[in-house]
Amino acid sequence: MNERAQLPATTEVLIVGAGPVGLTLAVSMAQAGVPAVLVDKQAAGANTSRACVVHSRTLEVLRELKVSDELVNRGLIVPRFTVRDRDRVLMTIDFDDLPTDYPYTLMIPQDSTERVLLNRLHSVGGRVHRPHELMSLAQDEDGVTGTMVGGETIRASYAVGADGMHSIVREHTGIVFTGDTYAQLFVLADVHMDWHLPETEVMLYYSPAGLVVVSALPGGRHRIVATVDDAPGQPSGEFVQALLDARGPEQQPARIRDVVWSSRFRVHHRLADHYRAGRVFLAGDAAHVHSPAGGQGMNTGIQDAAALASRLTAVLRDGAADIVLDGYETERRPVATEVVALTHRITRVATIDSVPLRKTRNALLRALDWVPAVHHSLAMKLSELSVDTNRGAKR
Numbered sequence: 001m002n003e004r005a006q007l008p009a010t011t012e013v014l015i016v017g018a019g020p021v022g023l024t025l026a027v028s029m030a031q032a033g034v035p036a037v038l039v040d041k042q043a044a045g046a047n048t049s050r051a052c053v054v055h056s057r058t059l060e061v062l063r064e065l066k067v068s069d070e071l072v073n074r075g076l077i078v079p080r081f082t083v084r085d086r087d088r089v090l091m092t093i094d095f096d097d098l099p100t101d102y103p104y105t106l107m108i109p110q111d112s113t114e115r116v117l118l119n120r121l122h123s124v125g126g127r128v129h130r131p132h133e134l135m136s137l138a139q140d141e142d143g144v145t146g147t148m149v150g151g152e153t154i155r156a157s158y159a160v161g162a163d164g165m166h167s168i169v170r171e172h173t174g175i176v177f178t179g180d181t182y183a184q185l186f187v188l189a190d191v192h193m194d195w196h197l198p199e200t201e202v203m204l205y206y207s208p209a210g211l212v213v214v215s216a217l218p219g220g221r222h223r224i225v226a227t228v229d230d231a232p233g234q235p236s237g238e239f240v241q242a243l244l245d246a247r248g249p250e251q252q253p254a255r256i257r258d259v260v261w262s263s264r265f266r267v268h269h270r271l272a273d274h275y276r277a278g279r280v281f282l283a284g285d286a287a288h289v290h291s292p293a294g295g296q297g298m299n300t301g302i303q304d305a306a307a308l309a310s311r312l313t314a315v316l317r318d319g320a321a322d323i324v325l326d327g328y329e330t331e332r333r334p335v336a337t338e339v340v341a342l343t344h345r346i347t348r349v350a351t352i353d354s355v356p357l358r359k360t361r362n363a364l365l366r367a368l369d370w371v372p373a374v375h376h377s378l379a380m381k382l383s384e385l386s387v388d389t390n391r392g393a394k395r
């Protein structure tokens, strides 16, 4: 579909950013029959695999948009996380007894997830208007006016910043992005490798040198994520091999055959002080960023979009009072607060370098491994089923 059509002059909801969060919101709006315009500054969608983990709660939310079946068809079902110290399993977290129709983690590259969402957007009559870069945003009592870099303007009742970590929408609202930056860098690599451990597990290797996560991806690839002090912009096979040799399994070592894609990025743990400023809302990375340990970023953002969509629909289509929209921050900000804290803890605990503390940690994890309630609680948290407002109270 030609995405370069002229920008409409007016709409109900202006959505800035067509990543997974903006796409989810646009599909929801189109499906509900609420006029929305989705703009993105890039001439084409991203084609890198970045966030590869889709959790149970996200699949439940996306089922309402009729995209979960397609995601499950394209992805790889992984029902277990393990925490390891070299060859020793310290803790096993099973997802297969979770109270959901999706009792697992789905491994699927982000570009595939975005493709499935985009196809669904087209099938419900929507589109991405690109390339249109929002330059400024002004609001008054009756609405918002977005101005693009090319000078075009668009008037809307509400605007949503789904424009990522460096959100210009957030900047224009003046909402503070409170938090900090991890000293360490994260390396990501999608590789082909000889790997002798189960493909039905996401494995978190705890090591004094840093965390390494290994998981299988569809198509015979593996995803490696690691914290490092320094790394080249595109880590090589040798670089990733050295990380696995130093931190991964010793008895059945991995052997990298080739690197399909690799990247290095700096991670922040930050949370927007507010999710709403007048007629403007924030969702996804624009509102919260954190360590990728646990693969929560995109999941939390997609769920933000679904929650905001149902409130915007209530107001714009069903005539509910504007105050309904205040509930978005109350509903979603505590979820991100918990995710930022949980992923921060996982990252810190994973990288303890004092030998006595490391021994204590390992002993504690092995002891906790005998407590089913601990597994269940962690699985509920990681899958994000623990904060399920549609099922009522927090479990």
Ligand SMILES: Cc1cc2nc3c(=O)[nH]c(=O)nc-3n(C[C@H](O)[C@H](O)[C@H](O)COP(=O)(O)OP(=O)(O)OC[C@H]3O[C@@H](n4cnc5c(N)ncnc54)[C@H](O)[C@@H]3O)c2cc1C
Pocket: 016, 017, 018, 019, 020, 021, 022, 039, 040, 041, 042, 050, 051, 052, 053, 110, 132, 133, 134, 135, 162, 163, 164, 165, 167, 168, 188, 225, 263, 264, 265, 283, 284, 285, 286, 292, 294, 295, 296, 297, 298, 299, 301
């Ligand atoms: C290298 C890398 C690796 C990652 N790996 C993982 C991982 O392993 N696990 C994980 O959970 N998360 C990971 N993440 C984070 C994950 O990709 C994000 O949480 C997710 O993409 C958030 O989606 P989003 O839609 O909020 O924002 P984004 O995906 O960042 O999308 C924002 C969109 O807004 C557009 N945009 C920005 N500014 C403007 C503007 N002014 N006007 C118009 N459009 C604009 C951009 O072009 C972009 O398309 C990774 C991120 C990176 C960068």
